[in-house]
Amino acid sequence: MAENRQYDHEYKVQSVKLAKEIGQAKAAKELGVPKNTMYGWVRANRLGNLDLGAGSQTPQSAITLNEELIRLPQQVKEQEKIRRLKKENDFLEEASAFFAASRLKSAKTKK
DSSP states (O other), X not given: OOOOOOXXXXXXXXXXXXXXXXXXXXXXXXXXXXXXXXXXXXXXXXXXXXXXXXXXOOHHHHHHHHHHHHHHHHHHHHHHHHHXXXXXXXXHHHHHHHHHHHHHHHHHHXX
8 A cells, every 4th residue: 555655844845956967767667756756746747836945946946047147238228218217207297387388477467
């Protein structure tokens, strides 16, 4: 009869790290964990449901970090554009208030 064993989070994390180094089947055999269980943990990690913590980047996640580094200058440019547009809007509001006040003054003097 199959044993229903519970594994703590740290054991799963270390197992997945080992599986990434030497392969899932070999790691499962060395640890005495069923292959399907090991595959499930690795899949959970790949889907983001099992966090391995800091320093556990894979080539796939490194690519996403590279993409993020490419996007950062674009985001900075967009933020600078938004800042500039807000300044222009503030200036236009002040200018329209100035001209509205000056129009009121000239309307009062004409009466």
